Amino acid sequence: MTPPAAAAGLAPAPPSGAGSPPVRVLLCDDSATVRAALAGLLAGEPDIRIVGHAANGRQALAEIGALVPSERPDLVLLDLEMPVMDGMTVLPLLLGLAPPRPAVIVASALTQRGAAAAMAALRAGAVDYVPKPSAASGGLRDPGFRAELLAKLRGWARVGRGNGMAERQAPVLKVARPRGAAGVPAAVAVGCSTGGPQALSLLVRRLGQGGALPVPMLVVQHMPAGFTAMLADHLGRIGGPPCAEAVNGEALLPGRIYLAPGNRHLLAEGGSGRLVARLSGGPPENFCRPAVDPLLRSLAACCGGRLVAAILTGMGQDGLAGCRAVAAAGGLVLAQDEGSSVVWGMPGAVAKAGLAQALLPPAAIADQIHEALRGAAAPGQKARMA
Numbered sequence: 001m002t003p004p005a006a007a008a009g010l011a012p013a014p015p016s017g018a019g020s021p022p023v024r025v026l027l028c029d030d031s032a033t034v035r036a037a038l039a040g041l042l043a044g045e046p047d048i049r050i051v052g053h054a055a056n057g058r059q060a061l062a063e064i065g066a067l068v069p070s071e072r073p074d075l076v077l078l079d080l081e082m083p084v085m086d087g088m089t090v091l092p093l094l095l096g097l098a099p100p101r102p103a104v105i106v107a108s109a110l111t112q113r114g115a116a117a118a119m120a121a122l123r124a125g126a127v128d129y130v131p132k133p134s135a136a137s138g139g140l141r142d143p144g145f146r147a148e149l150l151a152k153l154r155g156w157a158r159v160g161r162g163n164g165m166a167e168r169q170a171p172v173l174k175v176a177r178p179r180g181a182a183g184v185p186a187a188v189a190v191g192c193s194t195g196g197p198q199a200l201s202l203l204v205r206r207l208g209q210g211g212a213l214p215v216p217m218l219v220v221q222h223m224p225a226g227f228t229a230m231l232a233d234h235l236g237r238i239g240g241p242p243c244a245e246a247v248n249g250e251a252l253l254p255g256r257i258y259l260a261p262g263n264r265h266l267l268a269e270g271g272s273g274r275l276v277a278r279l280s281g282g283p284p285e286n287f288c289r290p291a292v293d294p295l296l297r298s299l300a301a302c303c304g305g306r307l308v309a310a311i312l313t314g315m316g317q318d319g320l321a322g323c324r325a326v327a328a329a330g331g332l333v334l335a336q337d338e339g340s341s342v343v344w345g346m347p348g349a350v351a352k353a354g355l356a357q358a359l360l361p362p363a364a365i366a367d368q369i370h371e372a373l374r375g376a377a378a379p380g381q382k383a384r385m386a
Contacts, residue, residue: 023157024071026052026102028060028087028230029079034132037140041149046151048153049230056082057090064097073102074157075341077149078126080106087145088121095125103127103160105152110134115230119197119384122234127156127198151315155342159195162339185332186306187215187252187268187275187297188369191292191322193222193314197231199362200312204240204257206366211255213241213374214273217323218266218299220292222314225262233260248279262288267298275302286318292346305330308372310365313341313358317349327355332372334358334365 025048027035035053042048051073052063064072076094080087087106089190094104106121110131118129133142192199200221206212221231222353228245235243235257243257246266252258252275260266265280278298285291292311296319299307309326311319313336323333333355335347340361350356359367 002135010061016373022047022049023075023153024049024051024073025153026050026054026060026073026076028054028057028076028082029056030082031079034079034140038149041146041243042153045150048150052339055084057085057087057093059084060090061093064094064102069100072100074160075153076102076104077130077153078104078106078121080108080114080121084382088117088124091121094279103156105130105156107132107320109325110224112226112230115227116233118227119230122197122201123237124294127160128195129154129197136374147315147335148194150303155195155313159340159342183306184374185215185372186273187299187305187364188213188217188291188308188310188373189295189326190217190219190222190310190312191295191314191319191346192279192310192312193288193318193343193346195313196221196223197234198342199336199340200231200235201238202362203310203312203366204235204243205238205272206363207242207369208238208240209365209371213255213257215254217241217257218246218252218260218268218277219243219257220260220266220295222288222290222318223262228262235259246277246279248277250277251275252277260295263289265290265294267294268302269298270275270302288318290318292319293322297325300325300329300331303329303331307309307331308334308369309355310336311347311350312336313343313344313366315343315371316345319346320349320353320355322344323350323355332357334360334368336365338359 011198025216027038029035039050054060054063078087104126106118106126106129108118108129108131133139180327225235232243232245241255241257245261246258265282267278267280268275269278270276285293296309309323325331337359338344351359
């Protein structure tokens with residue numbers, strides 16, 4: 001997700017390539033005013049077409065049922081609080097439609113209650129969410145909201161028309177540890193933004209399938225305050241290592257995931273044998289707070305080459321400078337591949353700079369993390385780029 005502070009610095013994701021069919025969207029919200037505002041945001045985009053409006057879940061099902069398969073929506077933008085049939089009730093019905101079935105992005109209030117509902121929808125099968133900005137920040141006219149909405153509509157339509165995040169077959173790799181690496185890693189760091197909650201869910205669930213995590217994992221997801229606590233709760237429920245927001249001054253323990261709280265940078269202090277979390281209200285970097293770069297710089301300083309960094313889907317290039325520090329220290333850098341990324345901005349910047357040892361979908365990145373932590377990579381073996 002793009003935080004409000006990033007609105008001035010991040011452009012919307014570019015339209016789909018020439019010749020691609022338009023992204024078909026159905027808007028489902030009980031407010032006619034909201035539906036009209038969303039339609040206005042999308043009206044000027046030649047690669048996006050609204051194929052239906054619905055005031056509740058029952059109407060959404062009827063709208064889709066009345067369309068021929070080739071005209072059905074690629075995506076439903078779904079409000080959660082509606083009369084007659086609310087979003088959580090209709091969500092499994094949408095996901096159970098005969099193919100071609102739409103992916104679902106839920107729209108939630110920018111509140112702790114809205115965040116909890118959005119994470120529940122992700123567990124129920126929604127691919128992503130967009131928080132509705134408050135009136136104080138411009139409401140639906142907020143440029144950051146528009147940029148995020150366009151990026152997610154385009155990105156998830158592209159991923160859905162391909163093989164998807166979870167289904168792509170990844171090559172079996174034995175990633176070579178960089179020259180100068182000093183033994184088994186002491187920590188894992190993950191950074192992500194647009195599309196990140198779904199990618200994180202796939203990675204964390206797969207980590208849990210691979211056995212105990214013998215080191216701490218620190219995560220930065222661009223997300224506003226209030227939502228990160230709900231994301232940590234969500235990640236802790238899906239079968240991976242325990243997850244919580246990081247607390248200033250706490251020891252970072254093996255087998256646990258620590259998420260940067262919204263509006264605070266997460267840093268690490270100490271040595272590779274005993275790491276401590278530090279939270280910072282320092283200036284945003286890459287228009288973001290929390291940002292990935294400060295975390296990676298601090299871990300490279302603490303752990304040297306005993307570090308694995310993974311950059312997942314997201315707009316912009318946060319994480320690029322931090323990965324330079326990780327690579328210079330001899331650490332291992334992994335990045336999400338373009339085909340499974342909603343937006344290949346952050347991982348693409350790392351890949352194009354030649355810093356990533358492998359490009360993989362999220363579950364395969366989890367496998368490579370376990371390989372690195374077992375010290376199983378064959379010395380000198382070259383990784384093939386996916």
